[in-house]
Amino acid sequence: MSKQELEVVGPDVEGCCPALLTAPLDEEQAEALAKVFKALGDPIRLRLLSMIASRAGGEVCVCDLTPHFDLSQPTVSHHLKLLRQAGLIGCERRGTWVYYWLLPETTDQLAGILTRPAGQPLPEPVDVASGAAS
Amino acid sequence: MSKQELEVVGPDVEGCCPALLTAPLDEEQAEALAKVFKALGDPIRLRLLSMIASRAGGEVCVCDLTPHFDLSQPTVSHHLKLLRQAGLIGCERRGTWVYYWLLPETTDQLAGILTRPAGQPLPEPVDVASGAAS
């Protein structure tokens, strides 16, 4: 009778961001979040993302990205695909070339998830002596 | 393909945190950052981290974490080790038990890295043809 099980990951109101630091994640949220962090967990993809995000004009052509890496073109394309599947970047083909740009909603959401609320008092590590076993 | 380097927008790095979204990361920074994101790129570790971070009192005993997972005790211990090596949590043995707590400096730094500076006007990703990425 309680309908508050699903639709937890849905893009609702400010509740859109699961609270990583203030409440335990359920398995579904953790799975979805892990996909995005996994996409960020590679130095090549981080460099690609930073190149795309810092580009004046907001867009980068693949042909401007590839020569910065000691990787084959298919490998760079593969990494771009993973970033796209994680919702971190968008892309569009224009003529012969394909352009990529940052999707700031995703990085904003991650930043929010990793931001500890101000009201949360962090106690010193070594303090509690009285066990609070669950 | 122009051989020019990617144009950088925004101010230089403050020095403390690599600027993921405003300047291209160099390989060294990308490598270091990727390690932390890789530690976050697993649903088990995300749940562990959220359990530790959201714990009132700031600390959690391993014996309170393990029963929440369908995993063997060594596996949970392994994930905790990776979170610790990434600088996300700290730990201390007290008697028989080992306690873990969040190291907020690391999550704060990640949040800062993922936060787009306010002065940065992001052009709209795409006006027309906002079709989903193929």
Next chain:
DNA sequence: AGGCTGTATTGACATCCTTCAATGTCGAGC
């Protein structure tokens, strides 16, 4: 000391990930 409990480490195995060569697809231009 000896046994017991909680946690970490080791070794092995299955799975996933990164990478490249080869090939396919899309669009432009002759």
Next chain:
DNA sequence: GCTCGACATTGAAGGATGTCAATACAGCCT
């Protein structure tokens, strides 16, 4: 239509990662 250039996809090889059983280690308690 045909060819060429830019980018994506496929398939395979090697390395990294997640997991468990077995074992080791560190403190308590008789």
